[in-house]
Amino acid sequence: MTTQITAEPDGEIGVGAEVLLEIFTTAAKIKQYDDTYRASMSAGKVSGMYYSARGQELIPSAINAVIGADDYVLTMYRGVHDQIAKGVPLPTLTAEFFGKASGSCKGKGGPMHLTDVSSGLIVTTGVVGSQIPIAVGVGLSAQMRGTGQVAVVSFGDGAANIGAFHEALNLASLWNLPVVFVCQNNLYSEYTPFADGTSIDQIAKRGASYSMRSIHVDGNDAEAMYRAARVAVDAARAGEGPTLIEAVTYRFNGHMIGDSMEYMPKEELAAAIEADPVLRLRASLIASGQVSEAEIVEIEQRLQAEIDEAFEFAIAAPFPDVAELTTDVYGTENR
């Protein structure tokens, strides 16, 4: 297996206008959902924990254009973009965020442990990096069952510094598992800049050291991100083992809502927002002449109606009964 780090994923892979529109539609849904969530918090309509992934939308949107409904996604507290891209229905997603009984985990998972097995979104975790070895187990299961399914696991640059990341990459490579490791490097780990907490300039180099196909890509470039996902998922499905993708991106908001963001240089943040990947893709789609602005506006209006409906449903939904506290504690109860 290659130990070379690919900077430019296979340029031969064509990315047609239809695929780009699909990526844009998913990304716009994530962006608008996030905008609505933060506006609802500011207006005092909703409260609780929320980890915005604004700025990172194109990564799961491009991956979603490659994987199927049967494939698995594992993510973390900053996982709203991964959850929406995987197709978790917005009403059950939003109700779970608000801790309501009609949420995907009956309100017991909340934002940090949101799971929706029927969508293939099988793990969200608040314990940094703990989803990475779980993905190895999920990949092993798919391999043993011979289903051709792929497990895609997202995590941040900070998570790539925990021991479990290294154990997971080692085993996945050794056992040739169908796992795609996606490091969404947003250049900050909580309040620590990437270079202050990581001993290497590219996380992708660590994949190469585990004899793993490794790709370093601009996660804000829809075409490059699609090619990276295509290479990794096709290889996993073909029995050619795991890939580590390091997708470089930037988060537009603080680690969590209420963060003063003093550790992020103002000019750096302003430049990232100026280069908003969703708006850039929107503009390039219109400029290419394949889609008109009116068609894009129609998509955005349809998405907003869907989002507003989900928020109204979730806000009005009841909280779980206190008797529910002791149910669903053991998996056997559901069998």
Ligand SMILES: Cc1ncc(C[n+]2csc(CCOP(=O)(O)OP(=O)(O)O)c2C)c(N)n1
């Ligand atoms: C095991 C563990 N250690 C520490 C924390 C506290 N913590 C929460 S988020 C975070 C930073 C993670 O950064 P990164 O993996 O880069 O993800 P990002 O939030 O940037 O997307 C830390 C250290 C935690 N939740 N779990």
